[in-house]
Amino acid sequence: MQQERMKQMLKFIRRGLQQTLHFCLSLGLLICLPAAKKVRVSNSVNTLVIDAGHGGLDPGCNGNNEIFEKDVTLGVALKLGKLLKDSLPSLKVLYTRTTDKSLKLWERPNLANDRQADLFISIHCNANPNKAAAGSETYFMGLHKSEGNLEVAKRENAVITYESDYKENTRYGGFDPDSPEGHIIFSLVQNAFMKQSLKLASGIESHTSKLSPIKTRGVKQAGFLVLWQTSMPSVLVETGFLTNSTDRVSLKSNDGQQKIALGIFRAVRDYKNSLELLNSVNGK
Numbered sequence: 001m002q003q004e005r006m007k008q009m010l011k012f013i014r015r016g017l018q019q020t021l022h023f024c025l026s027l028g029l030l031i032c033l034p035a036a037k038k039v040r041v042s043n044s045v046n047t048l049v050i051d052a053g054h055g056g057l058d059p060g061c062n063g064n065n066e067i068f069e070k071d072v073t074l075g076v077a078l079k080l081g082k083l084l085k086d087s088l089p090s091l092k093v094l095y096t097r098t099t100d101k102s103l104k105l106w107e108r109p110n111l112a113n114d115r116q117a118d119l120f121i122s123i124h125c126n127a128n129p130n131k132a133a134a135g136s137e138t139y140f141m142g143l144h145k146s147e148g149n150l151e152v153a154k155r156e157n158a159v160i161t162y163e164s165d166y167k168e169n170t171r172y173g174g175f176d177p178d179s180p181e182g183h184i185i186f187s188l189v190q191n192a193f194m195k196q197s198l199k200l201a202s203g204i205e206s207h208t209s210k211l212s213p214i215k216t217r218g219v220k221q222a223g224f225l226v227l228w229q230t231s232m233p234s235v236l237v238e239t240g241f242l243t244n245s246t247d248r249v250s251l252k253s254n255d256g257q258q259k260i261a262l263g264i265f266r267a268v269r270d271y272k273n274s275l276e277l278l279n280s281v282n283g284k
């Protein structure tokens with residue numbers, strides 16, 4: 001009994017220490033990160049960047065040797081772009097890539113910042129050693145609230161190791177993908193867009209789960225390098241698990257990709273309409 005109480009007390013102390021360490025690391029990173037870019041709050045959605053994750057030498061997750069993540073992300077990105085261009089012709093749609101080419105990670109947010117985009121949507125697929133893991137989840141920038149979220153961010157952030165100079169590249173602020181603490185990325189810039197990013201992320205999960213057989217795992221937060229330095233509302237969509245045989249059927253088919261693209265399209269359309277309605281009511 002005494003031993004049991006002792007064990008519980010030790011567990012409690014350990015958890016307290018972990019939380020303190022987590023806070024200190026976050027604060028340390030906050031201070032060490034390069035100066036935040038100017039925050040521009042947009043009243044409408046005129047320009048949107050669609051980022052097809054991975055590409056070229058970086059295949060992303062392997063879908064049982066039947067398909068790779070880079071092909072699914074490009075398929076969904078191009079279908080989403082077409083839907084947006086056809087239905088919302090006044091919206092400028094930009095892509096980080098439209099072919100199977102390698103990109104440095106920093107080039108993706110850089111395009112969105114340079115072109116003063118109003119939204120940034122990064123498209124990915126999930127993977128897990130547990131093949132039963134299935135479903136879609138949409139992330140926005142923040143501190144991970146579970147180890148699972150951290151694992152997803154770690155896997156996606158590891159793409160910079162394809163860049164031979166990533167350790168010297170100041171754009172990554174000394175980020176080390178091998179260090180578990182490194183993934184606790186805190187962004188002042190993204191904090192300003194948290195509400196909008198959450199709104200778009202919720203819309204994406206709600207619409208895609210109605211159209212696609214891939215179930216929703218909800219909206220989540222974690223430290224993704226690709227979202228870190230974007231100066232606009234930004235989300236990262238993990239469209240489904242390529243390691244799950246049921247999700248994979250949808251992810252690799254044209255019809256399955258089209259349904260996901262349509263869900264994301266409807267979320268963007270609703271987001272744009274509500275923002276513009278709000279601004280017209282406010283007389284802006």
Ligand SMILES: [Zn+2]
Binds near residue numbers: 053069124
């Ligand atoms: Zn990915």
